[in-house]
Structures are given as C-alpha cells and as structure tokens.
Amino acid sequence: MATADEIRELMRTEGAAIAENTQGFNTGRYDSVGDLEDYEDLKRAARGIKEDAIEELPELLDQLTETVEANGGTVYIADDAADANEYIRDVAHERAADRVVKSKSMTSEEIEVNEALEADGVDVVETDLGEWVLQIADEAPSHIVAPAIHKSRESIAELFNEQFDPDEPLETAAELTHFAREKLGEQIIDAEVGITGANFIAADTGTMALVTSEGNARKTVAATDTHVAVAGVEKVIPTVADLHPFIELIGRSGTGQDITSYVSLLTPPVDTPVVDFTDNETPLSEFDSDRDFHLVLIDNGRLEMRDDEQLRETLYCIRCSACSNSCANFQSVGGHAFGGETYSGGIATGWEAGIEGLDVAEEFNDLCTGCTRCVNACPVGIDIPWINTVVRDRINRDKEAPGEWLVDGLTPDEEDDGAPLQKRFFGNFETVAKLGSATAPVSNWLADTTLARQTMSRVLGIDPRRDLPAFERETLVDWAGDRDSQVTNPERRAVLYPDLYTNHVQVERGKAAVRVLESLGVDVVVPPAPSSGRAPLSQGMVATATDHAERVTEALEPHIADGRDVVVIEPSDHAMFTREYERLLDESSFTDIAANSYEVFEYVFGLLDNGASVDSLSTVTGAEIAYHSHCQQRTLGLEAHTVAVLEECGYDVVTSDVECCGMAGSFGYKSDYYELSMDVGDRLRTQLEDDGVQDRPVVASGTSCLEQIDALLERQPRHPIELLAT
C-alpha cells in the first residue's frame, strides 16, 4: 500500500501532469460521447458481445485457432507469462532476429517479454512514443493508454537532450516528436520481428483490430517479415461485425477522441510486400509478401477469472482507461500509486487480483473509494466499485485477526476475523454514532481531547487534522417520535429513512426534510432503522453490509407494505437501496426497496411535478447559490432534480462538475489518505472560489461532501433541503 509519504511525493513530482492530462481526457470523454445519439445502445451492444464472448470463450478460441491456421498463421495459447515468453523467444531465435520492434501492448508488459528477449541479446525497441520515452527513462507506465502522462514536455526534452545530445537542444512537442519519428523510423525498417497487441480478434475470419494513433503499429507490421501478436484470451469476439460498437466507443471513452487515427483491421498474414528499404532498383510490387504470423494468446489467470463469479466481469474490460480518467483519486496520483504490476485505475484491482494475486491488488485497492463515477463511464458497464469491494473483502479475510482488545463492542460485525482494525472501526460506525449520541455532549468533548486524538491516530489511523463529527444528544428519530404529524389529509405517505448522519449528527437537515415534506402534503414517519451498510461495504465488509441490508429491509418493509414511499436524504444510502442492495439481497427484497425509494429532492421534484405547490415552500427571488451534487447521486442521474427544485424555488444555481469531493466517507479521515483527499478537494475548492461563485452560499447533498466543503471553505455549507423548509 502506498504510504502517505509516497503519495505526497508522487503528487509533488507527477501530480500536475497527471491532473492536467487525465482531466483533459475526462472532459473530452463527456464531449465526445455527448455527440453520440445512440451512446447507451452502443454500450449495451458492447456489453452484450463481451458477455456472450466470455461465456463461449472455449468454443471461440477453438474457432479462432482453426481460422488463423487456415489463413496461414500459427496460434499458441500460453498458460502463463513464462510459457508465452518461451514461445516468443523461439520465434525470434528462429528468425535470427537482432531487433524486435513493438507497438504498445499492455499484455506484452504483463508478461515482460522485453526482458525475456533482451536476455537473449535481442534489441527490443518500443515504437509508441510514450512507451519509448519510458524505455529510455527506465520508468513504468502511469496510465494504460497514455503511458507517459506523468512526464511533462520539459522533462521529456531534458531526457532526450541528455541521452542523445542533439546538435540543437530539443524543446517543443513538435521537435521532440520529429526527433523520435526519425530515430525510430530507422530502427523499424531495420527490424526483423514486429510485436503488436490486439484490441479485439474476430473468431470468424481471424481479423484483429489494433486501435492506435501514431501509425507505429502499422509500420511495425508492414516493415517486418515476422509478426507476433500478443493478446489475452479474453480479446476474442465472434465476428468482424461485432467490432462496430467498440470502434465507436473505445476512443471516445478513453482519451475523448471520437476515433483514433488508425484502426487497423488485419487478417494476417497481410499482403503488403516485405521490402528491403535500401533497394533502389526493385519496384515495391515485385517484392513478395512472405510473412510469418504468430498469434500468442495468453491465459495467465484469465480462465480462472472466468470461473470466478465476481472477477469474471473484469474480462469484459477493453482497456480504454475511462475508469482511470473519471476517478478523482487517479486524477491526483496516477497509475504509479493507483496501479499494480501492469494495470492501473479502478479496473486494475480485478486484473491484478486475477493475474498477480491479492497481495498486488492490496497495494492500491484502497484508493477506490466506491464513488461510482467510473460506472457510467465504462463502455461495457463493468461494476468496477463492486469488484474493488469484493477484492477488499477477500484481502480482509486473508489477514490475521487484529487486536480484539480494542474492537470488542465496537465491532459487532459479521466478519470472521480478518478486516483490519481501522476498517472495522469505520465499518461499524453505527455503533460509534449510537454511543456518541447517548453520551453527547460528553462524547464530543472526550473525542476532541489531545489524548483521544493521539490514540485515534495511532491505533485507528484517523488523521488528527480532520474535525470529528459532533453527535447530537437528541436523534432525529427521538425528535420525530415526540411530535404529531402536521398533515390531516395527506396526498401521500412516506417513511423518512433516518440515515446514520442525519439521525445522530446532522439532525437539523432531517427536521427540515420532515417539514418540507409535510408542507407538500405528505404524512411522514421516522421510525428507528439500522444504518444502510454503506460504511461496512466501503471497508470491504460484505457480510456485515449484507446483514445491514437485510435488517434495513426488515425495518422498512412494513411501511412499504403500508403504502409509504421511502425517502432518503443521504445520497450514498439511497444508492445502497437502489444499486448496491442488488448484490446483497434476494431479487424480490431488492426490487421492493429499490422501486419504492426516492432521494429527497427526487421526491420533492415528483410532488411538485404532480401538482403540489411550490408556494408552500420557502422561496426566494433570484438568490444566488452554489450546489455540489454527490458522486453516487450523479451516477444515478439524480443531480438534475435538486437543481430543478432549487430553480423552481427561485434560486440562481451554479453547479460544480468535479467527479468527487475527495472525502468519500471515511477515506479522507484516514491518515494515509488525508493529503490526497485534500488534493482532490482542492479542485472543488477552486470551483467554489471561482469568479461569480465565491460569494454564493454553498449547498451539498452528501454528508461527506458537506464535511469536506466545511474543511475547504470559510463558508459553512448546508444541505439544500434546509433552504426549502418554512
């Protein structure tokens, strides 16, 4: 796991370049997919093709092998990296190759074929300009598509000038590119073997698709007489026609280009003549096109992932990098922290757990906060946060039991042992909150003492720079229990879910929600209910989260059966009910709660839309406000409802568009991640302190977001429901 020191150092040295590039890609993605009328249809089609292909993988591999061999090529299915490398070394040896040129391929990095060939004395040259920079600098990729994004133009110029000592020092991007093109151009035409990856391979014709922009993959194939394509077994799809959605989605989802410059559709061996580039007598067409083609398909753990119900979805990944670019933490640290041996970003947890093992996934898995911003960005709809949760759960269970002396009583959870102390503390925050309220305000005074903070820091890794939540003595449930409904002939009846924070900490927003709903003619009850399980789920404590889910549905089910709608203030809990519970509950229990739950502003929007009068609420005339929605709320498409209601109440609303506030539940409290959390938060702070925004009161939907904004700004933020209460 990256330590606070390592993360700080990475943010200092690479953070600026990573942030600029990933945010550029991410903005480009929004723009580019926004131009696609049938974006969601294409994603569904892509997902369907991948699901079917992985289901039928053994048959497709047989078909592909047959087709490629009929075309005149060779297929080798390698069990693991060593097996693949041995085969490729044999190919190079038989060709008596002095030089192998490569186009960019993550799978070839996974097996470390360069090192294997170099050990035989073969000169291996990366021809993708980014990969070439890293080869010269002897550094690892920081991004799966744009491997050198952590390097600035200045640092590349310095590297080239030092390494090659050109007549005129290189400076601009154009000069650096031209220099690299010339240098590599000579090496490509002089090479015997070309190694490429393959983004997709169609089993029906043996056609492979290579998605590139520089033209180096084309040259790597065209200028050599021996082509080795290295790809994971999961890259096979049934037909050439199936390429269509991927061609439209891959560039847009990744770097935000509608399409990359070149999509090579190769049915090797290709017909392009193999020429001697020094020949000045023979016309091109008189050279023959004798080419050897070797397709090396790599298992290396993938077939086991296919049999693993939870990791299987990872195999749908098309390596587009959307989950990296849309990730707030990745935007700050890049793949050197948020990555394993080969892969980086959210989906890397699945790849590294399946290929390398849990120990490698553990090194970076905690950097996924479960914010879900990657979920809608993923062109094949992989539930990347869920994969991270499952892997975290497995890592927890792999561990020795922590010191029970402290967690006794604080960890009434369903975990067998493994989850580390810090995770169990945050995962069982409900117990802390209940104790906190019961003993407030004494609990708040005690928690704030230096000794208590030192102990929390040392034992639980809670950063002393964070303010702790202050518990209210009277919970929302207590308050509501002591008062009568204010509505006589209700339009609708609702149960307001008393989420942990609203019930114990931000009780005022709960009261405001009750008043707003009553003003709109809704009869509201606030019964005691267990916490949603969001906290344990974030810590990878799936069994405990499942227990919460079951108890929550048990508590709410009678109210739902009684015709009440479930209204939820905290977006992360609403997301539990409508998204995550699908993984934790049986289908009918899930459908029951998901179909009847509404985020509070979604509900108010619906009431107003169905005839309730906005005049019963507190309205203004053009008052300016800044609104920060919640990451999971945005993934569910529920940001617009809050904005619409605020506007209907007369507010002039500007919204932030950062992917996440950086707090993400307990993440920002942890000492290891405090500075990263604040770095992510700084992007939100910048937006909220922008011209025209800096004087606006701030409202935010999420508890974590409110705490983070409170730490970031002088202005104290509120939940928007508090604006509406009369």
Place this chain on the structure above:
Amino acid sequence: MESKRASFEGALEALGVTVSSTSESELEAAVTEAVTEPAVGVALDETVGDGTFSLVETPITVDPTPAALREATTGVTGAELGVGDYGSLVLSMTEQASELVSLFVERHVAILYEEDIQPDMDAAVAELDERFTETNGSAIIATGPSATADMGALVKGAHGPKEVHVIVVEGED
C-alpha cells in the same frame, strides 16, 4: 447521397483533412494539383476505376522502389470506402504496397469514389464484414493524419503522414 457526402466532408474539415473533387475525366489534373513532389503512387487501376485512368501523365512515380518511397513527400493511393459521420477512409492492404505508400510519407493523397462513401460506421463495418468473410482481407480505418500527444502537446504527424488530402471522384450523371 448529398447528405452522406456533406457529412463526410464536414467531418474531414474538422479533422484538418483537405478535400477536392473531380470528375473521372479530370482526375489526372486533380491528382497533379494535390501532390507535393517528389510523389509516388500505387498503380491505381487496381484500386480505382476500370483502367481508363493511369498516373502515367502525372508527376507521380508509380510503383516506386523502396528507396524512392523513402525520398517521397507524397504518396497517392485509392481508398476503398469513406465513412460519413467520422470522415474516415478505409485503406486497403494490397500486394501493390498500398499500405507502404500511404504510410511512409508525409502527405497522403487518397482517391475516393463518391459512391463509396458509407453513411456511418455501422454501415462501413457491415460492408467490411462481408468483404473480409469473402476474401480474408485487411484494411485500415484511417481518420485524419497520424498524431500523438505523448510529447506534452498534440502533434500531427507522428510515425505516419502529417497531412491527408482526399480527392472525391464524382459519378457521371
């Protein structure tokens, strides 16, 4: 037909790809105007038209030697298809070395028959699916010049051409 072509040309413009149009009978002049010398090309009778057209009367060296290819600034080839909404060209890979001529040059001039413009990527891929199933063929979907952002800013002209020009050959009607 007009709308496919209009969307194709609009997309090309957005990519920084220049376009000219010509009738089949004026093609030689159009090609001559589009190239920057020294220029090389593939024997176009294979990829365009019915053999009535050749590059013999142009400044283009047809079927050059590898050394001449490396000296050339411009490479002239045909394009099998155009893709309306993307401004993409589908380039074939023939024994005439079309791949080398379109790739190892700074300026690629592609000759495309108007009737070969497909409305969208779906149609283009469906067409390729059919052709590949019959012929085991290969092709490049090329969209704009080669490019890279790996050196700290977007640069056109990475390993492949820096400039692309499309000559649309209009049908006789």
